[in-house]
Amino acid sequence: MTSEGIKGTAALSSYQEAVDWITGLIPFGIRPGLERIELLMERLGNPHRRLKFIHVAGTNGKGSTCAYLTSALMKGGYDVGTFTSPYITKFTNRFQYNGSDIEEETLLSLANELRPHVSAIAETELGSPTMFEVSTALAILFYAKVTFPDYVVWETGLGGRLDVTNIVYPVLSIITNIGHDHMDRLGGTLTAVAREKAGIIKPGVPVVSAATQPEVVEVLRRTAAERKSTFYCIGDQFGEVPLEVCEDEQSFRFEGLFRTIEPLAIKLNGAHQRTNAATAVMGLEVLRQYSALVLDDDMLREGLREAAWPGRLEMVAREPRILLDGAHNPEGAEMLAGALKSTYKFNKLHLMMGMLENKNHRDTIKHILPIVDTLILTEPDYRMRMDAAELAAIVQELCEDMPELPPFQIIVEKNWQQALNKLQQITGNEDLGVVTGTLYLIADVRSRVIGGSAAEKGW
Numbered sequence: 259m260t261s262e263g264i265k266g267t268a269a270l271s272s273y274q275e276a277v278d279w280i281t282g283l284i285p286f287g288i289r290p291g292l293e294r295i296e297l298l299m300e301r302l303g304n305p306h307r308r309l310k311f312i313h314v315a316g317t318n319g320k321g322s323t324c325a326y327l328t329s330a331l332m333k334g335g336y337d338v339g340t341f342t343s344p345y346i347t348k349f350t351n352r353f354q355y356n357g358s359d360i361e362e363e364t365l366l367s368l369a370n371e372l373r374p375h376v377s378a379i380a381e382t383e384l385g386s387p388t389m390f391e392v393s394t395a396l397a398i399l400f401y402a403k404v405t406f407p408d409y410v411v412w413e414t415g416l417g418g419r420l421d422v423t424n425i426v427y428p429v430l431s432i433i434t435n436i437g438h439d440h441m442d443r444l445g446g447t448l449t450a451v452a453r454e455k456a457g458i459i460k461p462g463v464p465v466v467s468a469a470t471q472p473e474v475v476e477v478l479r480r481t482a483a484e485r486k487s488t489f490y491c492i493g494d495q496f497g498e499v500p501l502e503v504c505e506d507e508q509s510f511r512f513e514g515l516f517r518t519i520e521p522l523a524i525k526l527n528g529a530h531q532r533t534n535a536a537t538a539v540m541g542l543e544v545l546r547q548y549s550a551l552v553l554d555d556d557m558l559r560e561g562l563r564e565a566a567w568p569g570r571l572e573m574v575a576r577e578p579r580i581l582l583d584g585a586h587n588p589e590g591a592e593m594l595a596g597a598l599k600s601t602y603k604f605n606k607l608h609l610m611m612g613m614l615e616n617k618n619h620r621d622t623i624k625h626i627l628p629i630v631d632t633l634i635l636t637e638p639d640y641r642m643r644m645d646a647a648e649l650a651a652i653v654q655e656l657c658e659d660m661p662e663l664p665p666f667q668i669i670v671e672k673n674w675q676q677a678l679n680k681l682q683q684i685t686g687n688e689d690l691g692v693v694t695g696t697l698y699l700i701a702d703v704r705s706r707v708i709g710g711s712a713a714e715k716g717w
Contacts, residue, residue, distance in 0.1 A: 280349075312327060331553070336409055341411070430541055432466050432541050436474040449477055468492045468534070498533065507524070539562070583597075585622070606631040609692045613643075613649060674703070
């Protein structure tokens with residue numbers, strides 16, 4: 259079927275046209291369910307069935323875990339596709355092969371292949387496929403028809419059970435952790451969220467998890483048992499012991515069901531990154547045992563140490579020091595606060611934050627307030643941004659509820675660029691400036707500080 263085969267659908271003529279078409283599907287929203295992607299795959303000949311996926315779900319740590327898996331497998335000589343979201347700099351970031359973005363010409367070609375099928379489905383009772391569904395389909399075509407990787411590291415978008423990425427039947431499932439995020443869509447309790455995340459567990463496919471809450475682990479363990487999937491959980495079948503921790507490098511001992519490996523080193527900061535790395539290592543160990551994965555320990559060490567993930571405890575400037583971390587939910591903020599206290603040295607801490615309106619602001623901010631000297635509240639350049647003044651009102655309420663808080667200054671600056679300028683001005687040589695909150699803010703600040711240009715940013 260040609261790109262003009264349905265209702266005269268004209269071919270897209272440029273990369274930008276292709277991106278505009280895909281992102282133009284955003285108004286169709288997030289519609290959980292697999293009916294549209296299943297029909298789309300059927301029309302394309304089910305290309306996803308020819309690929310080996312490592313499916314990664316969880317509240318926090320998905321991207322970093324994907325980065326560890328990708329880097330280690332590549333060092334071992336494997337060709338690796340990596341599909342992640344959101345993107346920090348450019349739409350092509352989401353579709354990577356051996357660490358490089360999809361080429362613009364390839365994305366254009368695949369978009370033109372998809373477009374008539376999307377138009378046809380839009381005419382049915384199912385309605386138009388969403389932006390995320392089309393992006394997922396494009397990724398599958400990229401890996402199944404263009405690059406042919408040995409493994410695809412495959413990150414969920416939202417939840418698991420009804421997430422569009424759940425169309426695949428993986429060789430391994432990983433659930434990093436379960437926390438208080440997207441509860442408006444996934445359920446009002448951790449148990450409800452865990453049930454949604456557990457939806458990626460497939461019959462007979464082993465699953466590795468870094469979840470620690472007893473009620474969450476019980477849901478995951480029970481689901482795995484029902485589906486006859488072997489379950490490996492941190493604290494039971496594997497774990498990590500820190501050996502040396504300093505800024506921009508930390509080492510640990512991996513203790514697994516099959517063996518112990520030490521030392522392993524990573525450049526990403528925070529205790530949670532050791533957990534993410536250990537989870538990735540356990541996943542690779544499972545593949546060694548059951549899928550004949552060959553990965554030399556020296557290659558594993560190199561891969562872990564070279565893994566990088568932008569916007570997560572990333573130092574983007576040194577004079578003054580500016581640290582970025584996309585802590586947009588309570589668990590992320592708690593991890594950020596822990597890392598700031600354990601890893602970084604500073605005289606004063608100046609923190610800039612911008613959030614989306616659908617987040618758990620109160621429980622997120624409460625982890626930050628005890629350690630800041632200055633709090634700059636701003637607004638991301640995104641349609642669902644939280645009003646900075648409303649954020650300030652929440653901070654004031656928390657201050658009344660937490661009389662033990664040390665004094666700090668609050669600055670409200672709606673314009674994120676002006677807020678960044680203020681942060682840079684007040685951060686002295688011995689201080690630390692931190693930008694946190696939604697990744698949409700992180701993306702813009704990162705582009706401004708590192709490259710001086712605007713980020714595309716988005717899902």
